[in-house]
Amino acid sequence: MHSIPGRRIILSLFLIFLLLPIYWLVNMSFKTNTEIVTTMTLWPHEPTLANYIHIFTDESWYSGYINSLKYVVINTVLSISFALPAAYAFSRYRFLGDKHLFFWLLSNRMAPPAVFALPFFNLYSALNLFDTPWAVALAHCLFNVPLAVWILEGFVSSVPREIDETAFLDGYSFPRFFVKILVPLIASGIGVAAFFCFMFSWVELLLARTLTSVNAKPIAATMTRTVSAAGVDWGLLAAAGVLTIIPGALVIWFVRNYIARGFALGRV
Amino acid sequence: MDKTVNHKAWFLVLPVFLIVAFSAVLPLMTVVNYSIQDTFGNNQFFWNGVGWFKELLDPTTDLGERFFASLWRNLFFSAIILAIEVPLGIVVALSMPREGWRVAACLVIMALPLLIPWNVVGTIWQIFGRPDIGLMGYTLNSIGLDYNYVSNEFDAWATIIVMDVWHWTSLVALLCYAGLKSIPDAYYQAAQIDGASRWAVFTAIQLPKMNRVLLIAVLLRFMDSFMIYTEPFVVTGGGPGNSTTFISIELVKIALGQFDLGKAAALSLVYNLIILIVCWVFYTVMTNAGAERAPEKGVA
Numbered sequence: 001m002h003s004i005p006g007r008r009i010i011l012s013l014f015l016i017f018l019l020l021p022i023y024w025l026v027n028m029s030f031k032t033n034t035e036i037v038t039t040m041t042l043w044p045h046e047p048t049l050a051n052y053i054h055i056f057t058d059e060s061w062y063s064g065y066i067n068s069l070k071y072v073v074i075n076t077v078l079s080i081s082f083a084l085p086a087a088y089a090f091s092r093y094r095f096l097g098d099k100h101l102f103f104w105l106l107s108n109r110m111a112p113p114a115v116f117a118l119p120f121f122n123l124y125s126a127l128n129l130f131d132t133p134w135a136v137a138l139a140h141c142l143f144n145v146p147l148a149v150w151i152l153e154g155f156v157s158s159v160p161r162e163i164d165e166t167a168f169l170d171g172y173s174f175p176r177f178f179v180k181i182l183v184p185l186i187a188s189g190i191g192v193a194a195f196f197c198f199m200f201s202w203v204e205l206l207l208a209r210t211l212t213s214v215n216a217k218p219i220a221a222t223m224t225r226t227v228s229a230a231g232v233d234w235g236l237l238a239a240a241g242v243l244t245i246i247p248g249a250l251v252i253w254f255v256r257n258y259i260a261r262g263f264a265l266g267r268v
Numbered sequence: 269m270d271k272t273v274n275h276k277a278w279f280l281v282l283p284v285f286l287i288v289a290f291s292a293v294l295p296l297m298t299v300v301n302y303s304i305q306d307t308f309g310n311n312q313f314f315w316n317g318v319g320w321f322k323e324l325l326d327p328t329t330d331l332g333e334r335f336f337a338s339l340w341r342n343l344f345f346s347a348i349i350l351a352i353e354v355p356l357g358i359v360v361a362l363s364m365p366r367e368g369w370r371v372a373a374c375l376v377i378m379a380l381p382l383l384i385p386w387n388v389v390g391t392i393w394q395i396f397g398r399p400d401i402g403l404m405g406y407t408l409n410s411i412g413l414d415y416n417y418v419s420n421e422f423d424a425w426a427t428i429i430v431m432d433v434w435h436w437t438s439l440v441a442l443l444c445y446a447g448l449k450s451i452p453d454a455y456y457q458a459a460q461i462d463g464a465s466r467w468a469v470f471t472a473i474q475l476p477k478m479n480r481v482l483l484i485a486v487l488l489r490f491m492d493s494f495m496i497y498t499e500p501f502v503v504t505g506g507g508p509g510n511s512t513t514f515i516s517i518e519l520v521k522i523a524l525g526q527f528d529l530g531k532a533a534a535l536s537l538v539y540n541l542i543i544l545i546v547c548w549v550f551y552t553v554m555t556n557a558g559a560e561r562a563p564e565k566g567v568a
Contacts, residue, residue, distance in 0.1 A: 005466075010360065011363040011364065011365075011374065014356075014360050014363075014437075015374065015377050015378075017434065018377060018378065018380065018381060018434065018438070019377065020396075020403065020404075021396040021403075021404075021434065024395065024396050024402065024403045025391075025395065028401075036401050037400070037401065040406055078287075082283045082284050082287055083284060085280035085281070086281045086283070086284040086285075089277035089278075089281050090281070092271060092272070092274075093271055093272055093273070093274040093277035094271040094272065094273045094274070095273065095275045095278055101281065101285065103547075103548065103551050104288075105284070105288060106547065106551060107547045110487075110495075110543050110547050111495075111543065112495030112497075112515075112516055112519075112539060112540070112543065113495065113497070113516075114497055114516035114517075114520050114523075114536075114539075115519065115539060116291075116295050117523065118523045118524065119294075119299055120295055122295075122298060123294060123298070141287050141291055142288065142291040142292055145284055145287055145288055146288065149284060199382065202383065202385060203382075203383065203385045203386050204385075204386070205386055205387045205498050206497055206516075206520070210524070220385045220386075220387045223387065223388070234395065234401060237391060241392060244385050244388050245380070245384050245388070248380070248382075248383025248384060249380060249383065251383065252375075252376050252383060253376060256372050257372070259375050259379055259442065
């Protein structure tokens with residue numbers, strides 16, 4: 001009764017459509033540049049790991065990955081720890097200006113990063129944070145904190161109020177209740193929110209590139225280096241691209257059972 | 269749900285309020301400051317009042333022309349991708365297998381494009397579409413289509429639209445799937461007893477249940493396509509000509525390319541205002557939809 005006619009075909013076509021460009025990227029990453037430019041082959045005839053070896057042995061390449069992971073992790077931790085108490089407040093209480101505040105937060109999730117690129121550059125330069133992972137992590141809070149509040153609010157609201165009341169009757173103080181009871185109850189929600197913070201911080205480039213120059217340069221910005229006077233080093237570019245897909249794929253695997261609910265922002 | 273009134277809850281919200289205010293209000297103040305001044309370099313600023321805004325909103329000036337051109341282009345783009353991604357996402361969600369390992373496999377594959385950095389998405393399609401080394405470009409050309417996204421406007425648009433469909437349809441599909449999963453089996457059994465057609469099940473049971481998530485999907489997709497920057501920038505760089513220069517690309521060009529701070533700031537504010545209005549409309553519709561559902565819950 002759920003299904004529609006021809007669903008297998010529709011789904012297969014869609015999945016193939018999703019995988020084809022990725023397959024092509026992976027395929028190219030194992031080829032030599034001569035093979036890429038001169039022939040059209042569906043799989044590498046002279047498979048090579050040279051592109052990957054180049055990335056893992058050249059510090060300017062692999063440090064890009066480390067820089068990206070640094071600000072992504074800082075941002076995720078910051079966003080979740082700020083958002084948790086707020087999500088509880090929005091879910092349980094009515095207070096002065098709550099609706100306006102919630103809307104204002106939501107509107108920041110929607111704000112175009114292009115608008116903030118230049119002012120952020122000025123702001124973080126003035127604070128001496130320019131070219132550090134902290135600048136990018138804080139900048140990404142602009143859209144990740146509201147998103148985390150939004151997701152967590154949905155999950156907190158699914159915890160029955162009676163649990164709070166019982167805990168307080170049992171003499172739990174608020175912080176103890178929060179850490180010992182609420183957090184374990186919405187652990188999956190925290191996982192999902194962390195996943196989304198990770199995701200949006202990992203995929204964003206405009207702000208990350210504007211706020212870094214050398215020391216904290218993210219991998220995505222390093223990739224532009226493959227364009228040189230001699231043309232584009234396609235194999236290297238493809239290998240770097242493949243490596244940026246892997247962290248995402250790993251994270252998805254961990255949250256696969258919650259992913260659908262998470263994408264509905266905990267609101268189904 | 270009845271919430272208790274407790275103004276002390278502000279203490280719980282305060283950290284979020286401060287960090288977002290730091291990230292949003294402070295920079296916006298800088299933008300407002302720039303938007304009413306003119307500079308001739310050397311950090312000397314002169315009062316310019318609403319001059320930049322006048323120029324921006326007057327389509328006969330160079331700035332106004334560029335702004336309106338990129339605005340319409342962007343709205344057109346958003347409309348196209350919504351018209352493709354929403355129906356396609358619903359169909360895909362309805363086609364999802366019911367249970368077992370296949371569900372997990374589908375979910376993981378579908379989420380994959382969402383987790384790829386945006387410039388890599390651009391790179392993937394740049395490579396995939398190239399007539400010389402890309403599978404898609406090569407195939408299209410070898411079946412006789414003269415496809416080249418670098419020089420042909422239509423091809424550039426088609427590439428960016430297909431790329432966006434590739435990138436984001438999964439989001440709509442996953443949201444709808446989450447909505448569908450929340451429908452109890454009893455609904456379907458009742459429909460079967462009543463002898464409802466497949467279409468009736470869709471319009472009377474599935475679509476209403478997906479309402480809320482669809483609203484979120486449309487909101488997120490509209491907003492994100494309205495501020496799209498990285499992907500088209502990597503693929504076409506805004507070209508050929510200006511044919512794929514969307515608002516964000518135009519803004520970054522003016523702000524970081526030409527360093528015309530006043531013009532960029534005025535554009536930023538108008539851009540932000542448009543987004544705020546759209547956001548407010550959606551938010552009102554969403555909270556109203558929630559309010560209508562609440563009493564129904566109370567009765568049950």
